[in-house]
Amino acid sequence: MTPRMLKQTLEEWSREVQVPADLADRALRRRSRLRLTRLAGAVACAAVVAAVALLVPLVAVPLLDKAPVSQVGGPPVVVPVQPYRQTTPAQDLLADTENSPPKTMIAAGRVAVSAYYTWRRRTVAGREAMDRTWYLLDQVTESYEKTEWGWVEVAPGLRWAAVLEKDLPAGRIGIFDMETRQVRAWVSVDHPVGGVSWSPDGTRLVATAYDDHPDLDRDSIHYGRRCPARVAATPEDPRQSRFQTVSTSRTGFYVVDVATATAGDFHAVDPCWTDNSNVRRDFAWSGDGTLIRERSLSRWHDAFLDLEGRPRDAPDGYVPSESKAGVSPDGTLLAGRDGMPTKVTELSTGKIVGHQQVLQLLAWADDRRLVALGCAGRCGNEFNNGLVLVDVDGGNAVPLTANRKNSQQPGSWEPVLTLR
Structure with a gap:
């Protein structure tokens, strides 16, 4: 457990501590035992102080040291x-369909939105260039934080x-x-x-x-x-x-x-x-x-x-691939090229095993589901789109994010998917 996670866990435990309603009555009972109680209390306090003395170096020191190593x-x-090494995610599905760009963690199966960026055009030495503002996942708070970096790769x-x-x-x-x-x-x-x-x-x-x-x-x-x-x-x-x-x-x-x-x-x-x-x-x-x-x-x-x-x-x-998703984790299926509808084929036979009413297949969530880019409603505007989780057979599509109103306009956000 990292110091940051340890600190958060201790804070959560402290919030769960409850004081008994009859604590005052207990204190007044059996006054003849008061001296023993005081002695036990002193021992307990000493134990707590010793524990804190051991704990503080584990938590405080790394958090206070902000200097990068060189x-x-x-x-x-x-x-x-x-x-x-791939592990089974604690939560299979995390979505934020209320905010665009997302505020809380997006994940499905083995992949997560590890970061995203918004973009605009700016002038560099008299020439136009794309300028990105990056937002990076914080797994402890399950939220995205704005950064000052020019490029981020998780x-x-x-x-x-x-x-x-x-x-x-x-x-x-x-x-x-x-x-x-x-x-x-x-x-x-x-x-x-x-x-x-x-x-x-x-x-x-x-x-x-x-x-x-x-x-x-x-x-x-x-x-x-x-x-x-x-x-x-x-x-x-x-x-x-x-x-x-x-x-x-x-x-x-x-x-x-x-x-x-x-x-x-x-x-x-x-x-x-x-x-x-x-x-x-x-x-x-x-x-x-x-x-x-x-x-x-x-x-x-x-x-x-x-x-x-x-x-x-x-x-x-x-295996050459015409999509970002490529070959399924078990090596049996291949995601097809962009454009609605997309398709998935069986590698051994070339047989089409499913069509999906989405624009792009971006990543495999597992052997039978993909994270895809789907458009809103009946797809009247392909640039009004968001992330969805879709089955290989195309029979089920679960929204993961709110739709971007126009993904081609400056200020729009672009997700980055990473194995978790």
């Missing part, structure tokens, strides 16, 4: 991360978060303790980074480096960075050549060992490596945590690098 000029940093298990300071790209990565609500360590990098992603076991990060703001509006991009078109337009798909018209300021990546708060060597990657028209092109991990991956939009599957930045074939068992 490995620069001091002893080696050890962050007590543990490999992630590790599986909801115990740690990687954070970047407001002005992206940033020259250091913070390892944020979600229990004590403080930065446990800072990891400095020579090439500034604009995004981070946790490994599946929650012990490493891949940090994507950029030499310019990673969220510039496309109209503000310096077009001298165009990549050559690798796929020519065809009558069947005249948009093919567009995949290489916009390049990115992405320069490469680091692999960070969280336990020691150290970044490995920087690995440069050709910004035109994949067919991808996005300005932000963060790297992520393969499902088994052995390779680094990037989505190639024109081919609709991932491209892979090893941890040294060398191109590699897809790992064994890799």
